[in-house]
Amino acid sequence: MLDIATFPTFHDAYIAVLDATTNRPEHSIATRGNTSAELLNVSYRITDPRDRLPFLTRRPVNIAYNLAEALWYLSGRCDLDMIGYYAPGMGTYSADGQTLTGTAYGRALFTPGGDGHTQWDRVLDLLHKDPDSKRAVLGFFRPDELADPANPDVSCTIAAQFLLRENRLHLTSYMRGNDAYMGMVSDVYAFTFLQEFAAILLGVQVGHYTHHVGSMHVNEPDYKAVRRLLAEAHQDGYQRPVFAPPMMPSPSSWWEVLTVLEQEEALRTNTVHHTPATIEATGLPPYWQQVLLVFEAHRQIKHTDRPVTPDILDALDPGYRWLVTHRWRNRTTADAP
Template sequence: MESSVVTLALFPSFQHAYAAVLRHVTENHEHVNTARGNDSHEVIGASFRLTDPRQRALFLTSRPVNPVYHYAEALWYLGGLRTLDLIGHYSSRRRADSRDGKTIEGSSYGVRIFAPRIDGSPSAFDRALELLRAETDSKRAYLPVFEAGDLDEIGHPDLPCLVGLQLLARDGCLHMVTYMRANDANRGMVCDVYSFTLIQEFAAAQLGLRLGSYTHHVGSMHVGVRDLERAHRVLEETAASPKAEPLFEAPMMPADTTWKHIRTVLEHEELLRTNQVQHTPADVAALDLPLYWQRVLLLFEAHRQIVNCPADVIDQQVLEALEPGARWQFERRWPTRVATGEVA
């Protein structure tokens, strides 16, 4: 049998990489893996690189995604949170990762990256940025997530899939390399790449650097047997125009984004999630937030309406104020909640 190892390939967008990885795993899998009862087709050792990490979104009718969850997960990480309240609200499946119904241990990567240490010293993220400011060409700005202690309990329900993130500042750009012990190419990888590249973009803003490339290394790349039919639909759709450009221009996080902006978004997300407030575009525009982050908050407002106003169509002013790519995804994720013909 020919080797099925994926050599490092360059892709202009994650959508291109996603299709290539799905095709490789489904057509050239090395093993049928049955870990913890989840049958999957697997290849060992897979890597790809994105030349433009901002092109992190999927625009495929065969693979609708939830843009609200994408930002919720990234903000959950940035907030250094492990509580289930936020992440479980946007994905009920995440509740299965919790032992006590209140917190998530292993896959709460943000706690290990962004939360201050127990002794009050700076987070791993802050220390990595401090290192890169002092030593521009350093190779040591590594953010570890998986720990030796994670192996103590064989039957643990929630071990980190992420091993760690490495930040590399080169020639005025910030590159990032992700190392994962395992990745579901059809499910987890879609969310992971979105969150990790957004973290990379935030780090670049803090350092005053341009956004460089994003590299994704995976020990066990797999596709669940239950997802093979959907994977084949994706491959049929992408095969029709394999070199097609993404439907929408990727939004650019403002270079002056600060931790204050992240805290403001998290504060208002909680108010919206708990239905304590409702926001119009004018309300959000009055906040001290760049347009990029205003549009993220409006996604949470649209989701608030889905949860709390189940019989109503989403407010058209809110939909029209969303970032165009996210609006396209939103319309396909919740088509019955969008008035036909009202939104471009």
């Protein structure tokens, strides 16, 4: 077997890729005014795709955005209303100020075609009928995205391929380019989230996840931040926080996804306020309740000037709590304004 860099968790892969791209780049490139350090043809595998989050005090990821992006894809939406709430900067990639094109992967995956079926439907149906198939490919990149040289939002992902082997669903993604510091975190999170959901719908186990990138890069404005992050990860005696990753329950179905999306919209628009008790009353399993707890914490951060209430923080999964409290330190302590 040909060797491929293999890591037990995304945290480990993240540090290794950042280190190699920043400290041992093959090229320095400048495209569309962006100077970057670049490695070509980077591939790695994660043996446990559920362990999809890095835990670094120098870069506590926005777990609310990660969850929202995965759900945005599942909804098939391409509007800025939902995803722009969690990441306002994404508006710079919209040509009309209202929608996204290449970045809106859900539109490609979950919009019904002329036969009334989505790409997602066809691929899962294929695997039901032919588990050993090599054709279970989801296409993202469209040739017409290059028709307009000024297109601000060309898909970074070319395709993703499901491979069902020995009752385990593996996923391989193929990307033309990936921002190792910022974009890779959310891309791997969303793709492995979809992988886990697909495995549950198929009634099989989650296999490994493999990430292939033509141009892995770190942008020049992020060099200092990346080096500080690497210094943290490589310091003597460093031990990263270890949390058991939440596991999507089996069975899970589109009912849970649609219920969470309905609640997310109500929280995003500040028309609903939740407590752990009202979230439990939705009837969602605990895994999906945790998603709503994150969104409620985020609602309080966005729509109030008070600290996140202790009942919400205490009810959060330990890993989620770590991320929320480290990313929004001034909103998760008693002395916050």
